[in-house]
Amino acid sequence: MDLLRLTQAYIRPSKKKAETESEEPFLTPEPDSEDVKKGNGPNAGASLQDLWLESRKDAKGEIRSPGEPRPLTWNNLLLGIAIAPKALKPFVGILTQAPRGKVLLTILSRTTEGIIPAWKGWALAQLVDCAQHSIVSSSIDGKRVLWCTVQLFLAQNAVHLRSWALDANDATLKEKLDEELNLEYIDIRLALTPHDISREDVQALLSEAGTLTGHGYMRVGDRIESFDPSTILTATIGLFAQLVSILSYLSIVWFNLPAGSFTATLFRLGIFSLSFIAPILEFLQDEGETLDAEENFIFSRMEMMRRLAMDAQYKQETYLFGMRKWILDEWVTARDKQNAIWKKPKWSRNTNLHITIAQESVQTLQYALVALTAYSSAMSVSAVTLYQSTASSLLMTFWEIKFSLERILQFFFLAAAFAQLKVMVEEREELEKSLVAYTPRVDSKGRHGMKIEARNLSFTYPGATEPVLRNINLVIEPGETLAIVGFNGGGKTTLVKVLMGLFEHEGLLEIDGRDVREYNPQTLHHHTTACFQDFQRYNLSTRENVGVGNWKLITNDESLESAMKKGGALEIVEEVGGLDAELTMFGGSVRSTQAKPPPNQPKVARLSGGQWQRVALSRAFIRSNDATLVVFDEPSSALDARAEHELFERIHSLSSSENGERCRTTIYISHRFSTVRKADKIAVMENGTISELGNHQSLMQLGGRYAEFFKLQAEAFA
Numbered sequence: 001m002d003l004l005r006l007t008q009a010y011i012r013p014s015k016k017k018a019e020t021e022s023e024e025p026f027l028t029p030e031p032d033s034e035d036v037k038k039g040n041g042p043n044a045g046a047s048l049q050d051l052w053l054e055s056r057k058d059a060k061g062e063i064r065s066p067g068e069p070r071p072l073t074w075n076n077l078l079l080g081i082a083i084a085p086k087a088l089k090p091f092v093g094i095l096t097q098a099p100r101g102k103v104l105l106t107i108l109s110r111t112t113e114g115i116i117p118a119w120k121g122w123a124l125a126q127l128v129d130c131a132q133h134s135i136v137s138s139s140i141d142g143k144r145v146l147w148c149t150v151q152l153f154l155a156q157n158a159v160h161l162r163s164w165a166l167d168a169n170d171a172t173l174k175e176k177l178d179e180e181l182n183l184e185y186i187d188i189r190l191a192l193t194p195h196d197i198s199r200e201d202v203q204a205l206l207s208e209a210g211t212l213t214g215h216g217y218m219r220v221g222d223r224i225e226s227f228d229p230s231t232i233l234t235a236t237i238g239l240f241a242q243l244v245s246i247l248s249y250l251s252i253v254w255f256n257l258p259a260g261s262f263t264a265t266l267f268r269l270g271i272f273s274l275s276f277i278a279p280i281l282e283f284l285q286d287e288g289e290t291l292d293a294e295e296n297f298i299f300s301r302m303e304m305m306r307r308l309a310m311d312a313q314y315k316q317e318t319y320l321f322g323m324r325k326w327i328l329d330e331w332v333t334a335r336d337k338q339n340a341i342w343k344k345p346k347w348s349r350n351t352n353l354h355i356t357i358a359q360e361s362v363q364t365l366q367y368a369l370v371a372l373t374a375y376s377s378a379m380s381v382s383a384v385t386l387y388q389s390t391a392s393s394l395l396m397t398f399w400e401i402k403f404s405l406e407r408i409l410q411f412f413f414l415a416a417a418f419a420q421l422k423v424m425v426e427e428r429e430e431l432e433k434s435l436v437a438y439t440p441r442v443d444s445k446g447r448h449g450m451k452i453e454a455r456n457l458s459f460t461y462p463g464a465t466e467p468v469l470r471n472i473n474l475v476i477e478p479g480e481t482l483a484i485v486g487f488n489g490g491g492k493t494t495l496v497k498v499l500m501g502l503f504e505h506e507g508l509l510e511i512d513g514r515d516v517r518e519y520n521p522q523t524l525h526h527h528t529t530a531c532f533q534d535f536q537r538y539n540l541s542t543r544e545n546v547g548v549g550n551w552k553l554i555t556n557d558e559s560l561e562s563a564m565k566k567g568g569a570l571e572i573v574e575e576v577g578g579l580d581a582e583l584t585m586f587g588g589s590v591r592s593t594q595a596k597p598p599p600n601q602p603k604v605a606r607l608s609g610g611q612w613q614r615v616a617l618s619r620a621f622i623r624s625n626d627a628t629l630v631v632f633d634e635p636s637s638a639l640d641a642r643a644e645h646e647l648f649e650r651i652h653s654l655s656s657s658e659n660g661e662r663c664r665t666t667i668y669i670s671h672r673f674s675t676v677r678k679a680d681k682i683a684v685m686e687n688g689t690i691s692e693l694g695n696h697q698s699l700m701q702l703g704g705r706y707a708e709f710f711k712l713q714a715e716a717f718a
């Protein structure tokens with residue numbers, strides 16, 4: 001496979017593939033569910049993402065929302081087992097880097113902790129036996145009492161002693177896992193492209209991986225449980241400890257029940273077997289239903305209304321527009337709908353009553369057998385109480401085992417999402433190594449700047465059904481200036497983002513005569529700069545707000561000031577109190593709210609809309625020296641008339657050097673027709689395609705849409 005086809009195969013599903021896609025575009029062809037579960041057949045080597053997606057299917061085969069718990073079923077257990085080796089790779093990788101001794105110490109000590117509850121019960125029973133013996137024989141066995149007291153003391157304090165000696169060790173391991181996994185997750189998020197994160201499947205992966213690494217919450221059984229990267233460690237060790245508990249409880253039951261006669265042995269076997277039945281019934285409990293789309297919608301509606309009331313960003317409008325009553329009413333409506341939904345299946349959901357009654361009956365039968373055994377074989381009082389407490393502890397421990405299994409299972413699937421994202425990023429990085437590095441060139445006419453050529457270019461946002469761009473045909477020569485004008489929603493912003501390689505397109509897009517997909521995107525981006533319509537306002541210092549445009553220059557005051565001069569933001573530096581003053585979107589930073597601010601604390605400033613835009617423009621200008629393509633999307637929307645005029649002078653001057661040579665290709669979007677007439681080419685965008693293309697004179701002569709708009713604006717400003 002040649003390089004181009006290899007690239008396309010990776011970043012863009014083929015048309016044939018796309019046709020077979022439904023909700024999850026990355027899964028083509030969809031694996032056979034049964035084979036995935038069993039891990040055999042033609043899909044024996046089912047990929048991580050196949051298994052992960054399979055886990056999201058409910059009994060009807062519908063995909064659960066991301067973050068919805070998977071019930072503890074036999075099929076899910078098999079899936080969990082199949083997914084674990086791949087899903088746990090990142091976690092095992094980190095744990096193997098930790099000192100072995102520490103890991104072993106935590107695992108062993110936590111597991112053996114499982115003996116302690118049974119040990120406590122046994123020691124207490126021994127002491128009760130001593131008391132019974134003293135009453136019956138009217139004498140005290142001092143040695144035995146002392147021995148039993150020491151046992152009980154040790155059993156009572158073993159957990160505290162373990163905790164005192166080893167908590168720090170456990171915490172170090174937990175922190176290591178948490179920190180390393182979080183670092184990897186941050187890196188994954190940074191490595192993903194804008195196209196990736198607008199894909200539904202990637203969003204679902206991110207949501208599940210985020211639950212795990214961002215200390216998220218998820219429903220497990222009927223509890224809301226917190227998850228973090230160390231959950232696997234704590235839940236698995238917990239599971240082993242619970243198994244040890246079960247073994248120790250069972251040995252107590254076995255060895256403390258009277259044996260000897262045939263009847264006693266029969267009773268002993270009966271009681272012992274019954275110990276399993278009540279807990280095993282626990283596994284048969286119905287899981288309840290997962291949230292369907294309507295329930296999810298209602299939940300998010302309620303949450304949105306809550307946020308409208310809580311978040312400061314909405315305050316201005318919620319207050320001014322008197323939205324108080326509307327928000328409350330909407331919240332109440334959503335809540336009523338939710339209550340109606342939850343009430344409806346309450347009877348059918350409460351299917352566990354028969355299991356609970358069966359469990360209670362089994363336990364009652366056990367107690368009756370114990371009473372009979374005690375009668376028939378003169379069982380001691382302590383043995384009876386020990387048995388009684390052990391039977392209920394067993395039930396509790398089995399319940400905990402079920403819960404641990406559920407937690408581990410959820411963890412496997414969340415971890416699979418994390419591991420899958422990691423695989424995606426690693427594969428992409430591997431692929432990028434084989435791509436061509438973009439280097440600026442000079443064309444045969446001595447012009448610098450990117451040559452961009454689009455033929456039959458189209459683009460559909462991931463998940464959308466209709467293309468936003470259709471049949472775009474356009475050539476921008478090196479060093480030319482292209483202005484894009486048109487109606488709102490015509491596709492102007494989308495077009496510039498696609499031309500910059502931020503989204504994956506259909507059709508042909510060449511940069512300097514080579515398919516854009518053949519270039520290593522990072523090398524291409526290194527030679528582009530942009531100020532988007534939805535530019536960011538960072539809660540960072542002025543220096544950082546500008547310097548992140550080219551972070552290697554972040555400490556270079558001269559470069560920063562030069563960029564701010566071009567962006568018209570130089571006077572802001574003075575106003576806010578220097579380059580290190582913090583800019584904030586919301587009144588004051590954390591530091592400024594402290595009762596006693598530390599000395600030399602940087603000033604905190606709030607900027608106007610136009611000032612923020614100037615800062616964003618400066619951020620674009622600081623990387624313009626290396627850029628062969630500069631893009632401005634409505635760069636003057638918040639600027640005053642003078643600033644707008646100066647800005648467009650600078651933008652046009654970017655494309656030509658001081659001696660008049662073409663040095664940079666420039667694309668800008670503007671609704672102000674007076675600013676675009678100087679551009680070499682003007683494209684009019686309508687309904688996702690270019691309806692007119694030419695320079696000012698030719699388009700005016702054409703007498704089409706451009707001429708109409710130009711005259712309208714000229715009259716309005718006359």
Ligand SMILES: Nc1ncnc2c1ncn2[C@@H]1O[C@H](COP(=O)(O)OP(=O)(O)OP(=O)(O)O)[C@@H](O)[C@H]1O
Pocket residue numbers: 198461464468486487488489490491492493494495533685
């Ligand atoms: N992330 C997205 N996902 C899906 N559709 C989108 C997305 N962003 C934009 N669109 C759709 O694409 C179409 C074109 O939007 P675009 O922002 O490119 O238009 P525009 O010409 O720049 O508009 P304006 O002049 O208002 O800025 C719109 O119909 C919009 O709904």
